[in-house]
Amino acid sequence: MRFSPPRSSVLAAFVLGLGLTLLAFPAQGQGTSFNAALPLAHVDNGPNSAWAENQHYLVLVSLDGFRWDYAKRDNATHLLAIGKAGVWAPEGMMPSYPSLTFPNHYTLVTGLYPEHHGIVANSFLDPARGARYAMTDPQAVSDGSWYGGVPLWSLAESQGMRTACLLWVGCEARIAGFRPSYYTTFDSKTQATPQAEQARIDNTLALLRLAAADRPHFIAIYFSSPDHEGHAFGPDARETREAALRMDALVGKLRAALRATGLPIDLVVVSDHGMAKSEGGGIDLDQFAGLAGFDTVGDLLYGQTEEDRARVYNQLKHATSQFMVYRRKDVPAGLNYNQNPREGDPVVVATGAYAIRAHAPPAGETSRPPAIGIDGFDPRTLPEMKASFFAVGPDLREGKTVASFDNVNVYPWMAHLLGLTPPKNDGSLSILSGTLRDDGAAPENRKAIDEP
Ligand SMILES: [Zn+2]
Numbered sequence: 043m044r045f046s047p048p049r050s051s052v053l054a055a056f057v058l059g060l061g062l063t064l065l066a067f068p069a070q071g072q073g074t075s076f077n078a079a080l081p082l083a084h085v086d087n088g089p090n091s092a093w094a095e096n097q098h099y100l101v102l103v104s105l106d107g108f109r110w111d112y113a114k115r116d117n118a119t120h121l122l123a124i125g126k127a128g129v130w131a132p133e134g135m136m137p138s139y140p141s142l143t144f145p146n147h148y149t150l151v152t153g154l155y156p157e158h159h160g161i162v163a164n165s166f167l168d169p170a171r172g173a174r175y176a177m178t179d180p181q182a183v184s185d186g187s188w189y190g191g192v193p194l195w196s197l198a199e200s201q202g203m204r205t206a207c208l209l210w211v212g213c214e215a216r217i218a219g220f221r222p223s224y225y226t227t228f229d230s231k232t233q234a235t236p237q238a239e240q241a242r243i244d245n246t247l248a249l250l251r252l253a254a255a256d257r258p259h260f261i262a263i264y265f266s267s268p269d270h271e272g273h274a275f276g277p278d279a280r281e282t283r284e285a286a287l288r289m290d291a292l293v294g295k296l297r298a299a300l301r302a303t304g305l306p307i308d309l310v311v312v313s314d315h316g317m318a319k320s321e322g323g324g325i326d327l328d329q330f331a332g333l334a335g336f337d338t339v340g341d342l343l344y345g346q347t348e349e350d351r352a353r354v355y356n357q358l359k360h361a362t363s364q365f366m367v368y369r370r371k372d373v374p375a376g377l378n379y380n381q382n383p384r385e386g387d388p389v390v391v392a393t394g395a396y397a398i399r400a401h402a403p404p405a406g407e408t409s410r411p412p413a414i415g416i417d418g419f420d421p422r423t424l425p426e427m428k429a430s431f432f433a434v435g436p437d438l439r440e441g442k443t444v445a446s447f448d449n450v451n452v453y454p455w456m457a458h459l460l461g462l463t464p465p466k467n468d469g470s471l472s473i474l475s476g477t478l479r480d481d482g483a484a485p486e487n488r489k490a491i492d493e494p
Pocket residue numbers: 106107142143144269314315
């Protein structure tokens with residue numbers, strides 16, 4: 043793919059040796075510039091089409107690990123105010139299984155269960171490909187061949203609408219033929235600094251100040267708190283509560299700034315999953331079963347022969363009440379986790395907040411203390427896994443609450459907010475259509491709906 047400088051004369055840019063164009067600053071702005079703490083790459087997908095220019099805007103924010111009940115528990119006034127002025131799910135949103143960061147961020151933007159989009163865990167093996175995907179591997183995360191489905195930014199770009207993606211899972215990869223027009227490269231060391239957190243807001247505003255032809259209509263923004271604190275200190279710790287309120291304050295700042303643009307922007311704030319206090323000291327599956335002949339990644343087991351798979355299944359079957367084990371094809375249908383070879387076979391499903399892994403790391407490699415808070419579990423067994431959902435904007439009803447719903451339904455709803463036609467997916471617009479001022483009417487009928 044060829045990268046070329048942005049067409050807008052408002053933008054000044056410099057080109058790095060890598061072939062990416064990084065946005066540096068507006069030559070003449072209104073006091074807002076791109077914040078260098080979070081460099082944005084630009085790929086020229088052309089200007090917004092005339093149709094796209096007339097569509098509304100959608101800013102999607104994820105607060106990693108912001109459990110469904112944190113807002114009320116900690117009196118997160120900005121999020122609660124969004125719920126009051128718009129829409130929220132007071133009983134939480136159901137994450138897809140496994141309730142982990144990478145699978146669920148990618149589900150939110152594709153409307154597909156993890157086994158359908160392929161990111162079935164934060165790290166996993168693809169047996170057919172003989173290769174491993176790991177969230178910590180920059181080469182894997184930026185390789186579009188790992189990702190299925192059509193992320194909302196690729197859908198928009200394919201329909202003539204410009205987008206931006208700030209640290210969301212999949213941002214850096216070319217997926218379904220497109221990269222976002224503006225995107226960031228994930229850097230675990232710097233992304234959680236206060237400067238880089240503020241930079242997400244500065245860059246969003248700078249993007250919204252671009253000329254209409256270049257201005258992204260969909261902006262996805264990821265924040266890694268309060269997940270980080272939830273793991274380190276537990277969901278109920280002071281540090282986690284403080285982090286939740288710090289993120290709430292950032293959301294408040296962003297909302298005020300978005301309103302000040304005067305643009306018709308819908309703001310959606312979600313999380314990927316919740317957080318539970320870890321029970322017990324962790325479980326190593328190799329205590330119960332001989333895993334010779336298995337490749338393993340975390341708690342995923344990839345048996346090389348049918349004989350190995352059957353043997354380990356039988357060894358694990360009655361090992362403990364702390365997990366269930368299934369041959370992959372027999373994993374209960376409600377988990378949507380029984381079709382993709384990347385899930386391994388057999389499949390272990392925890393019955394509580396137990397940290398499960400195939401093997402203990404070799405002696406001398408236990409550098410990290412065991413996490414106090416953990417995620418990844420079935421939200422129907424562990425309601426602490428439920429995620430947050432808040433939204434407000436010109437296309438959304440006021441003071442509307444929704445019952446718990448599966449997060450696959452966010453994608454068709456966001457596509458509708460942007461006037462896009464989504465591909466077939468696991469969600470349905472009907473689940474959230476009651477939150478829409480147009481009740482989900484087809485785009486051509488929308489003009490008849492009066493805005494408040
Ligand atoms: Zn997460």
